[in-house]
Amino acid sequence: MSSLKVSIIVPIYNNKDYYKRAVESALSQDYMGLIEVIAIDNESTDIDFKSLQQQLKFVEERLCKNSKAPRALVTGQVPNVYKYSWHEPTFAGMETMKGDIFLFLGSDDYLSQNYVSNCVRIFNMNERIEAIQSHVQNVGARAGVEGYHYSNVEEFKKMCLERCPVKTPSVVYRRRLYDDGLMETHPDKYFGADDYWRVCNLADKGVLIVPVPKWLGYNYNWHDGMATVAMHRDMDAPNTIDKMIQEEWREKWDL
Secondary structure: OOOOOEEEEEEEOOOOOOHHHHHHHHHOOOOOOOEEEEEEEOOOOOOOHHHHHHHHHHHHHHHOOOOOOOEEEEEEEOOOOOOOOOHHHHHHHHHHOOOOEEEEOOOOOEEOOOHHHHHHHHHHHOOOOOEEEEEEEEEEOOOEEEOOOOOOHHHHHHHHOOOOOOOHHHEEEEHHHHHOOOOOOOHHHHHHHHHHHHHHHHHHOOOOEEEEEEEEEEEEEEOOOOHHHHHHHHOOOHHHHHHHHHHHHHHHHOO
């Protein structure tokens, strides 16, 4: 297996009960290549940044220094400008990442031990694969495995006009998508649905997020404090943003 370098970006906002588990799961992968975990706080209000850094320092000492595989943990903090969006911490992570492939791990989610190995194996099968998404295992308030099926970009586009056909945290990307400027989002306009706009834009550029028809090890945690629940609770018409995105791309694609 080719030793691809892997970057796991963990945006943290108000998940004090979960973020350590997320980081620990990323550092405890059975993959023997380099994994760097970039944990970026987005000005959480439920824990101060110094305490968060201290907690993650203990994790680093336990899991990085004693690991037989190359592991690195980087922490940082960015201003919280766009409510409900991961824009600030994810872009801060992408600006510094060293990985050949990268992913975003929700700080309330966690990875099974073989997740990275499973993903790297797929990328090594075909150099032309730009991105993949696998099924997710729901945990917490919601149970069961969920995922999407489609055969090509055109079929994916049609699905985009109905709903977002991606569990966005489960997408793993090649670094060149970021280097080529294809990871853009517009949180000022689309708030927490800006990743929905991103996958439409990738499809518009001909990038297929290859659907892996099984669970590879991403565990998606449903709870009352999750960002999606908060956005739908706080906004008067949460579906309006999705409809804006759908109408924008329906017009561009003439579908």
